[in-house]
Amino acid sequence: xxxxxxxxxxxxxxxxxxxxxxxxxxxxxxxxxxxxxxxxxxxxxxxxxxxxxxxxxxxxxxxxxxxxxxxxxxxxxxxxxxxxxxxxxxxxxxxxxxxxxxxxxxxxxxxxxxxxxxxxxxxxxxxxxxxxxxxxxxxxxxxxxxxxxxxxxxxxxxxxxxxxxxxxxxxxxxxxxxxxxxxxxxxxxxxxxxxxxxxxxxxxxxxxxxxxxxxxxxxxxxxxxxxxxxxxxxxxxxxxxxxxxxxxxxxxxxxxxxxxxxxxxxxxxxxxxxxxxxxxxxxxxxxxxxxxxxxxxxxxxxxxxxxxxxxxxxxxxxxxxxxxxxxxxxxxxxxxxxxxxxxxxxxxxxxxxxxxxxxxxxxxxxxxxxxxxxxxxxxxxxxxxxxxxxxxxxxxxxxxxxxxxxxxxxxxxxxxxxxxxxxxxxxxxxxxxxxxxxxxxxxxxxxxxxxxxxxxxxxxxxxxxxxxxxxxxxxxxxxxxxxxxxxx
Amino acid sequence: xxxxxxxxxxxxxxxxxxxxxxxxxxxxxxxxxxxxxxxxxxxxxxxxxxxxxxxxxxxxxxxxxxxxxxxxxxxxxxxxxxxxxxxxxxxxxxxxxxxxxxxxxxxxxxxxxxxxxxxxxxxxxxxxxxxxxxxxxxxxxxxxxxxxxxxxxxxxxxxxxxxxxxxxxxxxxxxxxxxxxxxxxxxxxxxxxxxxxxxxxxxxxxxxxxxxxxxxxxxxxxxxxxxxxxxxxxxxxxxxxxxxxxxxxxxxxxxxxxxxxxxxxxxxxxxxxxxxxxxxxxxxxxxxxxxxxxxxxxxxxxxxxxxxxxxxxxxxxxxxxxxxxxxxxxxxxxxxxxxxxxxxxxxxxxxxxxxxxxxxxxxxxxxxxxxxxxxxxxxxxxxxxxxxxxxxxxxxxxxxxxxxxxxxxxxxxxxxxxxxxxxxxxxxxxxxxxxxxxxxxxxxxxxxxxxxxxxxxxxxxxxxxxxxxxxxxxxxxxxxxxxxxxxx
Ligand SMILES: [Zn+2]
Ligand SMILES: [Zn+2]
Numbered sequence: 001x002x003x004x005x006x007x008x009x010x011x012x013x014x015x016x017x018x019x020x021x022x023x024x025x026x027x028x029x030x031x032x033x034x035x036x037x038x039x040x041x042x043x044x045x046x047x048x049x050x051x052x053x054x055x056x057x058x059x060x061x062x063x064x065x066x067x068x069x070x071x072x073x074x075x076x077x078x079x080x081x082x083x084x085x086x087x088x089x090x091x092x093x094x095x096x097x098x099x100x101x102x103x104x105x106x107x108x109x110x111x112x113x114x115x116x117x118x119x120x121x122x123x124x125x126x127x128x129x130x131x132x133x134x135x136x137x138x139x140x141x142x143x144x145x146x147x148x149x150x151x152x153x154x155x156x157x158x159x160x161x162x163x164x165x166x167x168x169x170x171x172x173x174x175x176x177x178x179x180x181x182x183x184x185x186x187x188x189x190x191x192x193x194x195x196x197x198x199x200x201x202x203x204x205x206x207x208x209x210x211x212x213x214x215x216x217x218x219x220x221x222x223x224x225x226x227x228x229x230x231x232x233x234x235x236x237x238x239x240x241x242x243x244x245x246x247x248x249x250x251x252x253x254x255x256x257x258x259x260x261x262x263x264x265x266x267x268x269x270x271x272x273x274x275x276x277x278x279x280x281x282x283x284x285x286x287x288x289x290x291x292x293x294x295x296x297x298x299x300x301x302x303x304x305x306x307x308x309x310x311x312x313x314x315x316x317x318x319x320x321x322x323x324x325x326x327x328x329x330x331x332x333x334x335x336x337x338x339x340x341x342x343x344x345x346x347x348x349x350x351x352x353x354x355x356x357x358x359x360x361x362x363x364x365x366x367x368x369x370x371x372x373x374x375x376x377x378x379x380x381x382x383x384x385x386x387x388x389x390x391x392x393x394x395x396x397x398x399x400x401x402x403x404x405x406x407x408x409x410x411x412x413x414x415x416x417x418x419x420x421x422x423x424x425x426x427x428x429x430x431x432x433x434x435x436x437x438x439x440x441x442x443x444x445x446x447x448x449x450x451x452x453x454x455x456x457x458x459x460x461x462x463x464x465x466x467x468x469x470x471x472x473x474x475x476x477x478x479x480x481x482x483x484x485x486x487x488x
Numbered sequence: 489x490x491x492x493x494x495x496x497x498x499x500x501x502x503x504x505x506x507x508x509x510x511x512x513x514x515x516x517x518x519x520x521x522x523x524x525x526x527x528x529x530x531x532x533x534x535x536x537x538x539x540x541x542x543x544x545x546x547x548x549x550x551x552x553x554x555x556x557x558x559x560x561x562x563x564x565x566x567x568x569x570x571x572x573x574x575x576x577x578x579x580x581x582x583x584x585x586x587x588x589x590x591x592x593x594x595x596x597x598x599x600x601x602x603x604x605x606x607x608x609x610x611x612x613x614x615x616x617x618x619x620x621x622x623x624x625x626x627x628x629x630x631x632x633x634x635x636x637x638x639x640x641x642x643x644x645x646x647x648x649x650x651x652x653x654x655x656x657x658x659x660x661x662x663x664x665x666x667x668x669x670x671x672x673x674x675x676x677x678x679x680x681x682x683x684x685x686x687x688x689x690x691x692x693x694x695x696x697x698x699x700x701x702x703x704x705x706x707x708x709x710x711x712x713x714x715x716x717x718x719x720x721x722x723x724x725x726x727x728x729x730x731x732x733x734x735x736x737x738x739x740x741x742x743x744x745x746x747x748x749x750x751x752x753x754x755x756x757x758x759x760x761x762x763x764x765x766x767x768x769x770x771x772x773x774x775x776x777x778x779x780x781x782x783x784x785x786x787x788x789x790x791x792x793x794x795x796x797x798x799x800x801x802x803x804x805x806x807x808x809x810x811x812x813x814x815x816x817x818x819x820x821x822x823x824x825x826x827x828x829x830x831x832x833x834x835x836x837x838x839x840x841x842x843x844x845x846x847x848x849x850x851x852x853x854x855x856x857x858x859x860x861x862x863x864x865x866x867x868x869x870x871x872x873x874x875x876x877x878x879x880x881x882x883x884x885x886x887x888x889x890x891x892x893x894x895x896x897x898x899x900x901x902x903x904x905x906x907x908x909x910x911x912x913x914x915x916x917x918x919x920x921x922x923x924x925x926x927x928x929x930x931x932x933x934x935x936x937x938x939x940x941x942x943x944x945x946x947x948x949x950x951x952x953x954x955x956x957x958x959x960x961x962x963x964x965x966x967x968x969x970x971x972x973x974x975x976x
Contacts, residue, residue: 320815328808
């Protein structure tokens with residue numbers, strides 16, 4: 001269990017900071033002088049760089065609110081505790097109440113929609129749909145302290161920093177806490193942003209039942225007093241742009257030494273169930289030539305799907321496998337396995353599927369395909385069946401938003417930043433998938449330790465939390481400036 | 489569902505018979521004249537060939553006794569019905585009573601041992617341990633009409649033929665019905681021959697409990713009155729030689745067009761549980777490079793075990809596979825699979841194990857071994873653990889007995905027989921495994937349709953049943969003659 005050592009973190013930070021004189025973790029200076037309102041259109045790159053969040057405040061506030069929904073302890077430090085904050089639970093209500101009070105204290109208008117999503121709005125010079133930082137405060141049953149929570153806290157830290165620095169935006173900016181992103185208690189993920197975007201009906205959202213009990217989302221919204229009066233609708237309650245800071249939930253940044261992911265979109269994925277039909281036989285009395293070994297065939301198909309996906313820059317994974325009859329001395333006559341295939345590009349994914357659909361039967365018949373069936377004994381062959389279970393096309397984020405994230409990251413990380421900022425594709429879904437269909441959207445990824453998420457030991461360092469929030473702030477300000485410039 | 493057509497079977501038989509003038513299925517002529525006792529030592533090859541079983545009588549008697557323990561119907565013919573005759577059940581008692589009455593009618597002495605095995609002895613010219621035809625009358629819960637049953641009936645048909653033909657053997661010959669070969673109701677296979685051979689204690693055999701109930705083998709033996717007074721012992725109740733006719737329970741004879749298997753022994757087998765330890769991760773957020781994919785690794789190991797076993801003339805099979813956690817979008821962190829490896833030779837099996845134990849960790853680490861890891865993306869690697877669960881060394885049958893079977897088969901099948909008689913190794917265990925440690929032993933295999941056994945639709949044609957019984961008779965007579973020649 002590692003302890004948090006601000007000193008060493010700071011040292012680490014200096015190495016990549018453009019301002020090596022000051023420890024940003026311990027102390028910050030507001031560069032925008034008090035008393036004079038500064039507007040984003042008047043701000044130079046240098047000015048923007050001086051609007052710096054309070055990393056210690058962010059870290060402190062985030063962990064303070066984790067007292068609502070305390071999960072499993074996994075380490076020795078005070079913050080080495082997981083989260084159990086299911087959507088619309090009493091703990092979620094406490095976190096929501098804190099959120100509303102915090103943003104009202106910062107002078108924000110608060111809207112709550114019919115799905116309980118909370119919109120905090122800080123007015124700009126002009127009216128118009130706000131540029132939001134959005135994410136979620138609910139967690140998995142055995143979740144961590146950063147997934148979703150970091151994004152919402154970074155939004156509030158953004159508002160605090162703007163207030164502290166007297167920064168006025170051209171258009172309103174705000175923070176969203178989306179209801180039930182996790183889909184853990186009420187089993188549809190991103191359901192509230194889905195209703196907002198018109199992809200899920202309000203009726204379906206309201207009637208969604210909890211996994212173990214009689215409550216619906218609507219009955220729980222009523223119970224905790226978060227059934228809002230604003231229509232859950234992108235038309236009635238529009239978003240100007242949506243930026244979401246999130247832990248990567250994967251190991252790619254950490255493994256490659258990257259600090260910020262500028263997320264260009266979300267992978268397409270398709271889930272299949274593949275059935276291999278062979279014939280049961282005795283392992284001792286049946287030679288290889290006379291077998292229809294569905295397990296051996298499934299092994300070849302799983303390996304081939306990996307090889308082919310590798311070749312084509314896609315992903316392929318098998319997470320479930322069941323065989324029948326399941327006895328040490330019986331060659332299985334039937335195997336079913338899941339195949340999860342992903343790609344940045346819809347077309348690439350369909351191409352991979354087409355190739356595998358053509359090659360699987362050949363491999364199952366014992367024909368040589370690439371390195372499959374080059375060795376071993378050809379048996380009597382098996383049949384292969386495919387079933388498509390889920391089809392989720394790729395999401396492309398907005399180029400301008402991605403550019404704002406990238407420029408903000410490069411400004412923070414300085415000249416050494418080329419290898420530290422990485423364009424990425426999200427492998428998992430987020431509320432940003434739904435907002436991106438209705439408003440310019442991008443996401444910011446920060447590393448999480450070992451890529452672990454949805455687990456109590458999920459961990460994002462103070463440095464990386466701060467980096468993410470700083471980039472979020474910079475991206476929102478840059479986008480606001482662009483909006484104003486375009487309007488002129 | 490195929491019907492039995494004696495006509496076409498006869499035609500088929502003629503093609504391989506040395507005596508094409510006569511339909512052996514419908515009619516037989518006793519070649520040894522009544523009234524004169526003929527002794528095996530005086531018999532030429534021609535004489536031996538004339539001692540022919542009554543194929544129709546064998547077929548009729550076998551199916552008549554299948555009224556005790558009627559199982560599942562699978563076809564339209566009267567005999568298209570499976571068996572459910574668990575050891576020491578009321579149905580098994582009826583079959584035993586029939587057996588005892590039948591052999592007593594044929595003039596046999598009957599011994600029943602402490603495990604309920606029944607020994608029927610037809611006296612020879614000299615005293616001495618009998619040359620037996622042995623097998624079992626019990627079946628699997630959803631078994632067929634041929635496994636075990638054919639071997640016992642062929643033994644009784646042998647006695648009838650010897651009586652009918654006035655053939656006198658030099659030494660006693662007989663038939664054994666071994667108790668609970670299947671190990672289905674009382675879960676140790678071949679337990680009675682095991683006790684006889686001294687490999688299983690009588691106490692263990694007696695106290696063995698039924699799978700679903702309170703009865704023990706001893707209490708059931710008492711209940712059905714088959715707790716015999718003869719000691720279950722190879723010393724007290726010795727066997728001169730043991731020949732067992734059995735369906736192959738595999739597809740090799742049928743697939744290769746063979747008619748008789750001269751069984752040289754039983755394969756060695758070792759059962760392992762192989763555990764692959766990787767790390768759970770999200771299928772969407774984790775690139776191939778950063779995975780420790782235990783399922784993909786298991787697929788490689790299963791395929792490699794097949795390739796290597798193929799190369800070395802062994803068998804390797806995976807009949808059980810369990811993975812954790814088991815979710816479409818989680819790369820499994822842990823997989824366990826069974827590995828059943830077999831070879832005719834103990835040394836060969838150990839060599840295969842040694843090779844795989846050395847190569848599995850390399851493959852799991854991502855190194856190239858043969859064609860493994862030639863394609864695809866190298867990940868972070870997995871750990872591999874082995875556990876040996878079962879070790880059953882090879883059994884070598886007696887060369888002289890194997891030769892008797894082979895000569896008997898060649899005599900029956902005639903000059904075209906080279907490709908019709910096949911030296912084989914049994915993949916499954918039989919009572920002959922235990923007898924072979926205490927007496928010269930061999931087995932005779934006949935084809936069963938599609939290699940199906942332990943299933944209601946298990947099927948052995950009248951032609952193949954008859955062939956097997958004829959070869960059994962010939963082998964016993966040849967062995968008897970050899971014994972006498974050696975004694976002189
Ligand atoms: Zn999240
Ligand atoms: Zn058997």
